[in-house]
Amino acid sequence: QTDASPGHCWPFQGSWSKVLILLSTPVRPSAITIQHNSKMASPLGTVSSAPRDFTVSVNEEDKEEILLGTFIYSVQKDPTQTFLLQNRISRSFGILKLVIWSNWGTPGYTCIHQVQVHG
Template identity: 50%
Template sequence: MVMAFCFQHRIAPGNCWAFQGSQGHVVIRLPVEIWPTAFTVWHISKATSPSGEVGDAPKEFAVSGVDEAGAETLLGTFMYDVNKMIAQTFHVQVPQELWQDAQGEG
C-alpha cells in the first residue's frame, strides 16, 4: 500500500505517503533497466495545509540506482525547499556515462 500513496498525483491534505519518524525509505523496482534524468517531489503548500504549516515536508533526500547485480550508485542528494513551488524537480547529478564506466559497461 505504501507504493500506491508514493505515486499518487493528487496532492491534498491527508492524501499522502506518510511514514513514522523523521526518515523514510522506498525502493522502486522497474521491469526494465532505465537511466532516470530527474525526480519530481510534490508537497502541499502552507496555504492548503489545514494547520498552515508544512514542517512534515521532505527536506534532504538521496536517490540511488541499483543494477541487476545489486551494485548501488548514488544518483544525487537533494533538498526540497518548502518556500518554493510545491512540485520541485531534481536532476540526476551523475552523468550516465560515468555511471556506466563505474559499472564496467562504458
C-alpha cells in the same frame, strides 16, 4: 491512484525513511520530481512534514549502489520541485531507491504527496 489533495499523503514513520520505487518500465533516469502540499493548502497550516534532505540511487545486479544525487527539498519554493540527477547513468533501471534523511521539523512522520521519475 495518487491523491495529492490536502490532507492526503504518502506518510513515512519518523523523519528518516527509505523506499524502493518500482517503475512500470525501465528508464534511464534523468530527474525526479517530489510534491508536498503548500502551507496554504495544508489542513494544519504547516509544511514541517515535508522531506528536506534526500538521496536517489540505483543498484546494479550484484554490484555497489550508484548514487544519482543528493538534494534538498525547499519548503520556501514551489510545492512541486524537479531535481536533475547529478550522476547520469548510461543504462536503464526498473527500480530506484529514494532515501529521505530528514524533514522540516515533524518528528513523528514525513509526508510525500507525489513522486515522479523522469527518463
